[in-house]
Amino acid sequence: MTPPPPILEDSDAEALRLQLARVFLRKMSTHAPLTEAEADVLLAMPVRPRRIAARAPILLEGATSDGAYVLLEGHAYRFKLLADGSRQILSFHLPGDVIDLDSALLGVSDHGLAALTAVHVAQLPHDAILAAVAAHRGIARAFWRETLVEAAIFREWLLNLGRRDAYARVAHLLCEMAVRAEAAGVGRADRFELPATQSELADATGMTPVHVNRTLQRLRGDGLVETRGSEVRIANWRGLVDAGGFDPTYLHLNAGD
Amino acid sequence: MTPPPPILEDSDAEALRLQLARVFLRKMSTHAPLTEAEADVLLAMPVRPRRIAARAPILLEGATSDGAYVLLEGHAYRFKLLADGSRQILSFHLPGDVIDLDSALLGVSDHGLAALTAVHVAQLPHDAILAAVAAHRGIARAFWRETLVEAAIFREWLLNLGRRDAYARVAHLLCEMAVRAEAAGVGRADRFELPATQSELADATGMTPVHVNRTLQRLRGDGLVETRGSEVRIANWRGLVDAGGFDPTYLHLNAGD
DNA sequence: CGTTAACTTGATAGCATTCAACTAGCGTGG
DNA sequence: CCACGCTAGTTGAATGCTATCAAGTTAACG
Numbered sequence: 001m002t003p004p005p006p007i008l009e010d011s012d013a014e015a016l017r018l019q020l021a022r023v024f025l026r027k028m029s030t031h032a033p034l035t036e037a038e039a040d041v042l043l044a045m046p047v048r049p050r051r052i053a054a055r056a057p058i059l060l061e062g063a064t065s066d067g068a069y070v071l072l073e074g075h076a077y078r079f080k081l082l083a084d085g086s087r088q089i090l091s092f093h094l095p096g097d098v099i100d101l102d103s104a105l106l107g108v109s110d111h112g113l114a115a116l117t118a119v120h121v122a123q124l125p126h127d128a129i130l131a132a133v134a135a136h137r138g139i140a141r142a143f144w145r146e147t148l149v150e151a152a153i154f155r156e157w158l159l160n161l162g163r164r165d166a167y168a169r170v171a172h173l174l175c176e177m178a179v180r181a182e183a184a185g186v187g188r189a190d191r192f193e194l195p196a197t198q199s200e201l202a203d204a205t206g207m208t209p210v211h212v213n214r215t216l217q218r219l220r221g222d223g224l225v226e227t228r229g230s231e232v233r234i235a236n237w238r239g240l241v242d243a244g245g246f247d248p249t250y251l252h253l254n255a256g257d
Numbered sequence: 258m259t260p261p262p263p264i265l266e267d268s269d270a271e272a273l274r275l276q277l278a279r280v281f282l283r284k285m286s287t288h289a290p291l292t293e294a295e296a297d298v299l300l301a302m303p304v305r306p307r308r309i310a311a312r313a314p315i316l317l318e319g320a321t322s323d324g325a326y327v328l329l330e331g332h333a334y335r336f337k338l339l340a341d342g343s344r345q346i347l348s349f350h351l352p353g354d355v356i357d358l359d360s361a362l363l364g365v366s367d368h369g370l371a372a373l374t375a376v377h378v379a380q381l382p383h384d385a386i387l388a389a390v391a392a393h394r395g396i397a398r399a400f401w402r403e404t405l406v407e408a409a410i411f412r413e414w415l416l417n418l419g420r421r422d423a424y425a426r427v428a429h430l431l432c433e434m435a436v437r438a439e440a441a442g443v444g445r446a447d448r449f450e451l452p453a454t455q456s457e458l459a460d461a462t463g464m465t466p467v468h469v470n471r472t473l474q475r476l477r478g479d480g481l482v483e484t485r486g487s488e489v490r491i492a493n494w495r496g497l498v499d500a501g502g503f504d505p506t507y508l509h510l511n512a513g514d
Numbered sequence: 515c516g517t518t519a520a521c522t523t524g525a526t527a528g529c530a531t532t533c534a535a536c537t538a539g540c541g542t543g544g
Numbered sequence: 545c546c547a548c549g550c551t552a553g554t555t556g557a558a559t560g561c562t563a564t565c566a567a568g569t570t571a572a573c574g
Contacts, residue, residue: 031362062506080416083502088419090412102409105288105402110409110507133401134394140401144390145362147404152359152367154411155347159337161418162345162463166562197520206419208563213522229571245340249319250367423530454552468530470554 016049020122024070026185027096030255031149032141041132042139047122052115054195059100059113067123068100074119075195079203080111089204091153092116092177092196094184098146104129117195149252156250161206164245169205170215171244174225178234179248190237195230219243273306277379281327283442284353287512288402295395302389304379309372311452316357316370324380325357331376332452336460337368346461348410349373349434349453351441355403361386374452406509413507418463421502426462427472429501431482435491436505447494452487476500 020043028034028042048067052058058076059065071093078090078099090111093099103109104126133140156176160169177194181187198216199209207215219225224240226233234240277300285291285299305324309315315333316322328350335347335356347368350356360366361383390397413433417426434451438444453461459469476482481497483490491497 078412080412082416082420086420088416090415102405105398105405106409106509108506110509111412133397137391140390140397141362144397144401144404147401147408148359148362151404151408151411152363154408154415155335155337155368158347158411158414158418159339159345161415162460163339163343199520203419209521210523210564211562213520214562217522249365252363252367254364455554456552465531466553467532467555470552471530474554 012049016047016122017043019072019120020047020070023072023096024098024122027098028139028142028146030183030253031143031145032138032255034138034142035136038136038138041136045124045128045132047124050121050123052119052121054115054117054119057112057114058119058121059103059109061109061112063109064107065100065103065109065123067125068098068104068129069113069121069123071095071097071099072120072122075116075193076113076119076121077116077196077200077204078111078113087203088206089200091150091157092194092204094180095186096184098124098143101143101147101150116200145252152250152252166205166207166211166215167218168244169207170201170212171219171224171240172246173201173205173244174219174232174234175240175244175246175248176251178232178237179251179253183251183253190234192232193230194232269306273304273379274300276329276377277304277327280329280353281355281379284355285396285399285403287440287510288400288406289395289398289512291395291399292393295393298389298393299396302381302385304381307378307380309376309378311372311374311376314369314371315376315378316360316366318366318369320366321364322357322360322366322380324382325355325361325386326370326378326380328352328354328356329377329379332373332450333370333376333378334373334453334457334461335368335370344460345463346457348407348414349451349461351437352443353441355381355400358400358404358407373457402509409507409509423462423464423468423472424475425501426464427458427469427501428476428481428497429503430458430462431476431489431491432497432501432503432505433508435489435494436508436510440508440510447491449489450487451489 025039025042034042047070058069061080073095076093076099078093080088080090099113100109129143133143160172164172178189178192181192182189187193196204198212202209202212205212216227220227222239224234224236224243226235240246282296282299291299315326318338330352333350333356335350337345337347356370357366386400390400417429421429431451435446435449438449439446444450455469455473456466459466462469464472473484477484479496481491481493481500483492497503
């Protein structure tokens with residue numbers, strides 16, 4: 001069934017474990033208090049590391065996989081395609097996110113997964129996930145809560161696409177990515193990397209690239225944000241929050257709420 | 258902590274248990290094979306029954322609750338509001354759906370919950386859910402998978418709102434509700450109840466009531482659907498599927514995929 | 515320094531919204 | 545029993561936000 005994990009130099013294996021601890025354990029701990037034994041179980045999982053080039057697919061819609069991906073480095077996104085070729089980006093992902101957890105219980109993937117930048121992922125075999133979940137309630141809670149928070153983010157995006165205009169949509173997306181970047185430890189709320197092209201931002205916000213461009217110009221002109229390459233600097237947090245109607249409750253960043 | 262369940266006549270309690278078995282157990286069993294012991298645990302949960310009038314709120318955004326609701330009879334929906342009063346409906350719910358599962362691990366609700374018709378729900382206390390999940394892996398899988406499928410539906414709705422035009426959006430929604438009604442055992446794929454006003458359909462599809470009206474007229478004119486009151490009859494399933502670009506994979510109705 | 519992708523700009527077109535009436539259905543009460 | 549009043553549904557005209565089309569500009573990179 002599961003192909004054996006590739007052979008790693010001891011030093012590589014050690015580096016991978018450290019990265020898992022720093023990125024993955026950190027994220028899981030925000031969901032549920034983990035006992036030391038549970039943390040050890042997570043770190044001892046037989047992960048398969050994999051590097052993917054920027055813009056390359058990680059998993060295609062309709063495919064099955066035998067493991068879920070933990071994003072260790074880089075940015076990734078999930079998407080769906082329409083028959084006419086148009087694309088909807090469903091979510092952006094930062095280090096620590098478990099991206100393909102659906103596949104653990106759902107079989108055929110109903111969406112695609114791709115790298116935004118060069119990406120380093122670790123694949124957790126489904127059987128290892130299910131075994132860990134069955135044996136440890138803290139791990140079960142953490143995975144379940146990861147799914148619940150993800151669903152909450154989808155709900156907020158539904159509101160964004162369904163009821164906010166272009167200006168608010170882009171502002172809201174920037175607010176979310178700012179807060180999540182800081183929470184993931186890969187940036188600050190007022191200065192972070194968002195390595196998405198305007199086309200990709202368009203596919204995330206249900207707009208066209210041209211209109212994303214004009215909208216960003218307005219946001220810059222209004223003194224709310226500045227961009228330099230893929231770096232976003234938020235010049236007026238309060239103004240951006242107002243513009244986007246942003247309320248971070250739905251991110252459920254505190255284990256309690 | 259948890260207020261005691263209201264006193265029930267034995268016959269009422271018995272009726273409630275039967276309904277739970279028919280509706281809730283049925284749904285949970287589609288997610289994971291449950292042992293007899295697990296089924297018993299689910300049915301023995303200390304549920305609080307509650308009846309809500311049509312259009313009445315069940316749970317408001319920002320509220321906390323001490324239990325999740327299983328929908329036993331009637332239709333419900335979840336929604337978010339914007340400061341300007343506009344509303345986005347996030348999902349429609351049919352009997353068997355566990356509607357407020359988020360609250361079990363997330364604390365403050367990030368969205369509202371309301372009845373579409375007169376509704377009969379059973380509230381499962383969070384501590385009972387968490388205890389059952391911790392003790393029984395089949396139950397844990399079933400709840401987790403319910404959340405995963407729900408997230409998959411949100412993703413499809415994102416595609417709907419972000420990348421489909423009005424005609425396809427409405428067609429897609431009707432396809433989804435047809436398939437789900439049949440799966441829930443409350444209708445057939447070609448004839449089912451959708452007790453939503455055109456305003457509510459508009460809030461679900463990110464449109465205005467006026468445009469929903471015109472779009473439904475086109476769908477009727479094209480011979481795809483007929484409506485009589487809140488009953489939807491699908492006159493040309495194939496045509497509606499094409500119009501909406503509907504592919505039921507994302508509903509994950511088969512435990513395997 | 516040529517080539518390509520990303521970004522920017524302007525003009526035009528169109529889908530959906532907004533505004534404003536009007537009709538139909540239905541429960542309630544005089 | 546029918547008028548009343550409310551809600552849902554329908555229709556028409558005008559506006560507007562966003563898409564589309566088409567070029568031009570900048571930036572990244574080998």
